[in-house]
Amino acid sequence: MKKLLLVSLFLIFTLPCLANDSKISNTAIGNGIGIGSALAVSICWSRTQSVLTSAIAGIFGWLYVIYYLFVRNDE
Template sequence: MFLFISIHPLFAQDRAVSNTVIGNGIGIGSALAIAICWTRTNSVLTSILAGFFGWLYVIYFLIVREREN
């Protein structure tokens, strides 16, 4: 009985605790879009807009960019 009482807290799970996968802040798609847009335009406004659209802007860049030789 003493062994059960001493081991039980080690394996107990608190049901009130939940894991958060996505927290506050910007995602990697938004950061990538901001970096790509800043290198192309050097404009804060367009970089903010690109960050808002995130992965959509990254995909747009991959389709529209000029191919290097």
């Protein structure tokens, strides 16, 4: 679980730096779901295996990610 979180955070911070053309990165971010929503959905799915709760977590985005950081159990 920690590996998934670390890989997700690594990709969040490195992918924008790797983009050569700012138009491409702006279009991808503007037309898709946010990074916080994608991270929240993946964390929630790995914990609950429920589509409904993952969708709700995706709506709240970064709020759910921050909630998870405080509430998670260290494995």
